[in-house]
Amino acid sequence: MRKEMSERLINYAEVNLDHLAGNFTAIKKRVGKEVKMAPLVKAEAYGHGMVEVARKLASLGADMLGVFSVAEGAILREEGMGLPILVLSGFWLEEAEAVVHYGLTPAVYNLEMAEALSREGGRLGKKVSCHIKVDTGLNRLGVDFSQAAELALKVASLPNIEVEGIFSHFVFDEPGNEVDEEQIRRFRWVLSQLEERGMRVPLVHMANSNGVVSYPDSWFNMVRPGKLLYGCPPKGGVIPGIKPVLSVKSRVFSLRGVPPLTPLSYSHTYKTERASIIATLPIGYADGLSRLLSSNGEVIIRGRRAPIVGVVCMDYVLVDVTDIPGVKVGDEVTILGRDGDEEITAREIAERMGVVLEEVLCHLGSSLPRVYVAEGKEL
Ligand SMILES: *Cc1c(COP(=O)(O)O)cnc(C)c1O
DSSP states (O other): OOOOHHHHOSSEEEEEHHHHHHHHHHHHHHHOTTSEEOOBOHHHHHHTOHHHHHHHHHHHTOSOEEESOHHHHHHHHHTTOOSOEEETTOOOGGGHHHHHHTTOEEEEOSHHHHHHHHHHHHHHTOOEEEEEEEESSOOSSSEEHHHHHHHHHHHHTSTTEEEEEEEEOOSOSSSOOHHHHHHHHHHHHHHHHHHHTTOOOSEEEOOOHHHHHHOGGGOTTEEOOOTTTTTOOOTTOOOTTOOOOEEEEEEOOEEEEEOTTOEESGGGOEEOSSSEEEEEESOOGGGTOOGGGTTTOEEEETTEEEEBOSOOOSSOEEEEOTTSTTOOTTOEEEEEEEETTEEEOHHHHHHHHTSOHHHHHHHHHHHSOEEEEETTEEO
16 A cells, blocks of 8 residues: 655655635636736745746736746746746846746746847747836846836837737835825836837736735736745735645654753753753754744644754754653644644744745745645555
8 A cells, every 4th residue: 555655754845736726726716817827936936936836827817927037937837737827036047948848938027038038039030028027126136117118118129039028027015105006006006108109918917916915006908926826815805715735744753751951952941940842853943943933932742832942953943842741652633733723824934933924835835745636645
């Protein structure tokens, strides 16, 4: 009989593709069928595994996939993905040939980029699609909104290239500040300039997860959700039907009873107050469990929370299980996710660490072997 992969692994990240599908549907329902979906699979799909997630999203009817780099786009093509792939960062000029060769749709934010694409398109006999990346306030990458319409018109006048889309990106990740509204106004101003000059751009997009939840006037005709798709709502709120996709499991490796005032783990930063039962788990910062959780985080064992005690080591962490009856070596431990009535979310871990939840997903999801679940079964 085939043994489930999760039974052979001590630590693993479970990626629930059924929840991913549910989240995709929930977002689609929120924005309506007129609005296209360009889910983001950058950073190994926020730690969930880029190729597997991309395959699932393609089967769910995603219109386009968003990646950070040409290298990520190339991997997806090599894996046989036929969907349009938007490269959000654009490309180094030396990568123009790869962009055209792989049929990627890069962000473009200056004329040199467009000229390089136009040239390679001519050489390889292909028409290249691009999206103009407009900076409306993030001041990171993109053509300044004041110059954007002019650039779009120039790019569109080059041979072998099509301005298929135009987009911008929010500064804040929660609603309720004036900058968001100003960004939407600036972006709309660019669009109105294009309209005045008679240029039609088929795809217009701005909304990330926060935009999907809080700003319907940023949806235009395509949205680019990331964290919400992975079941992690932005601070500003949630929509119905969203469930976390990633959970992280370990197991109790050893148990010991210790007297009061026993110092634990490296540097003896923690001392027991009472006679305690301490469980050693074989998971540490090498597996993405941050050292910032030292005497700070919690895990779930037998449906109850157990605090992390002492510093997180490279391959181990200690937890206090004194208050949980019947803990045994080999018991399943939930580092991230749900067990019974208890749930530890990426948001909780992120707040304990003082980082954003994306960072938690990326580290935990990318440091451990991933087990994929679909239709309730391991793949
Ligand atoms: C990462 C990213 C997104 C998605 O952001 P979420 O907050 O995870 O939804 C959207 N657009 C761009 C340009 C991004 O870099």
